[in-house]
Amino acid sequence: MTKTWRNIRGAFDILPWASVADGAAVPGSAAWRYVEDAIRQTMARFRFEEIRTPILEEEGLIARGVGEGTDIVAKEMFVVDRGRDRYVLRPEVTAPVMRAWLQHRLEQRGGVQRLYYIGPCFRAERPQKGRYRQFHQFGCEIVGSDDPRADAEAIALMLTVYDAFGVTGSRLRINTLGLPEERRRYAAALRDWLEPHRNALSETGRRRLDKNPLRLLDTKDEREQALLRDAPLLVDFTGEPTRSRYESVKQCLDEAGIDFEEDAMLVRGLDYYMHTAFELDSPDLGAQSALAGGGRYDLLGAALGSDRPAPGTGFAAGMERLFLALDAQGLSVPETASLDVFLVALGRDAQQWAFREAQRLRREGASASFDLKGRSMKAQMREAHRQGALFALIAGESELAAGVVQLKNMDSGEQTQLPADAAPTHILQCLGDARANDAPVSIPSP
């Protein structure tokens, strides 16, 4: 075998059918479309509007927005070098959305912008379950409001998306990260507190202690978790405004009947988060347990050089992980509609007829298909069946000469002869009847 080209590491093709590639379940394009549509519907119910930003952004935007010190910026970005300019494939969408908000002065549109996005992002990490180099995120950004209810709104929207799919068993954790000064004071205090226990920490724990003590909080090492149980908490380093805004968020969630756990150990990896932080975990995802997460980022605008206040809050969620959760819970997605008519033709003239007739049916709104290989009738009938055709419209040379065609109901098997001219009208009428009582078909998903 000569070289067969294949998609690059960490990316994958979404094929017309649900397929399994190299052991990893990859949903088909129909499943993707279904899930994307359902997400859009939920977003629309919350009256969020879609924003689509370029896949490519200036490197500086991401570096400043996401944070120079983050791993994403330090080593996980795909850079496109155009000589004078350096672009990156976006690793996340919040910074681009903020860029668009600032660039287009969206605050002048009046009111608060409730925006959502859905699309691919890129990170040059080693792939792993639920984690790819080209991955797909959806999420919302509420820009222009620093109201605690906006945080609750983002959380409510996030949960509603998963509810709409029937995903259960996931856990919402929330925390406050306070203001940057409060966090700095806390980080210093935490470091001081941990320093005497340095020897009890793992190697990576010690590295985090030096680099970013807050990151120690979400350690998976049980010994470290036990140790941290007695560590100082961030809340104790926050002032009254921070605490009361955190209380407001929690109160909103309570009033909306949203269950959550407070988790003082929850921290976020990106620099722009402050105040409210939250994460949604699923028990079904393996090591990458986060379905979605988010928080408030009131200083992101300033980090991008804006002198206008640009308070914002939102969540980001992974499509691939949503699929994993759907799959783990045995939820399926409906398959797309079946084919209305398959035209079966025998002979050259009949093939021309089938082509013309298909166009005519399609113009009338029916879906129609036909064979493109000049195959036997048996093969064409098999194809019609495989495509789930409701009707087969059959014609050979003799029929055409006589001005008639055969219409076969693929379900009942009954077949009738019709004048060729009358066939389309008749079919459309039959389809109308059939549509009245069609039911969505279920396929085993992802």
Add this chain to the structure above:
RNA sequence: GUGACCGUAGCUCAGUCGGUUAGAGCGCCAGGUUGUGGCCCUGGAGGUCGUGGGUUCAAUUCCCAUCGGUCACCCCA
């Protein structure tokens, strides 16, 4: 970037303690039905056993490297 495991038909996998033509199921194609699908029967196509090198009389099988995959670490939505 690090580690572990894995790499045989389109897919899921057997198999060879190193030895003549490498198998199954599903799928695909065709025939059984000289113009009619699903079920059934029969047949066929499709593999340089990921690639390169080494050991050997002989390698798909053993060894090394490499590429690719999976999972995990790091880190993170």
